[in-house]
Amino acid sequence: MLVAAAGGAVAYVSGRDADDAPAGTPLARPATNPPAQPQPPGQGTEPTQSAGPRATPGQSGSRTTQARPVTYVFPIGGCKASASQSHHDYPASDIFADKGCQFVSPVDGQVDEVIRVDSWDPETNVGKDRSGLSISVVGVDGVRYYGSHLSAIGAGIEPGVKVRAGQTLGLTGNTGSARPTPPHLHFGISWPTPPGKWWIRRGSVPPQAFLNSWRKGGSLSPVTTVAKAKRAYGTDRGCRSYC
Numbered sequence: 001m002l003v004a005a006a007g008g009a010v011a012y013v014s015g016r017d018a019d020d021a022p023a024g025t026p027l028a029r030p031a032t033n034p035p036a037q038p039q040p041p042g043q044g045t046e047p048t049q050s051a052g053p054r055a056t057p058g059q060s061g062s063r064t065t066q067a068r069p070v071t072y073v074f075p076i077g078g079c080k081a082s083a084s085q086s087h088h089d090y091p092a093s094d095i096f097a098d099k100g101c102q103f104v105s106p107v108d109g110q111v112d113e114v115i116r117v118d119s120w121d122p123e124t125n126v127g128k129d130r131s132g133l134s135i136s137v138v139g140v141d142g143v144r145y146y147g148s149h150l151s152a153i154g155a156g157i158e159p160g161v162k163v164r165a166g167q168t169l170g171l172t173g174n175t176g177s178a179r180p181t182p183p184h185l186h187f188g189i190s191w192p193t194p195p196g197k198w199w200i201r202r203g204s205v206p207p208q209a210f211l212n213s214w215r216k217g218g219s220l221s222p223v224t225t226v227a228k229a230k231r232a233y234g235t236d237r238g239c240r241s242y243c
């Protein structure tokens, strides 16, 4: 298991405003649709309803057919990290940690999508490019986990490759729209989709309750929450907000 949150240590970060960027950092200020700043850790999270692993529906008669419990791991390894308890525009968490910290897979699963090139242009701030370098994994629980703004992606991390909970996928950074902000892992939870549906992949349910559990060694599962959100979302009509 990882010890990222040992002792409950919390890294202090500032960075609500681009003005907090290190001296000399060019601050992009597009005339319209400016990149939103990540929200630092704070109060005001709403508890998220969720449930742990449970028996597969329709198989209540036998103990041997129960779903195997899934082990979850906090997605930053080997560094102090502080997860924001809210997020601008859509559900996600910005997990502040130094550049170069390990982004680890939160579950056993399979690599989904990998973006190795930072195409973000602050002048256009196109939604599909805001991630910078990013990786998503579809867990054995059927849920997709996504981390972006990475500075590097591990060798051999390609779509279809199997990974284990706690395995290093890449390193934290501030690529994409995080360029003017302190380094952080943007972390999103969603249901799997065909490739390229970044408006779902970036985060579709609030991940805070799960991150807070995993950080303390718990294994709170987002399976039920994600299934409910997918039903409520309905037919995908493309990006609907903050596009």
Ligand SMILES: [Zn+2]
Pocket (backbone or CB within 6 Å): 038, 087, 092, 093, 094, 186, 187
């Ligand atoms: Zn974010």
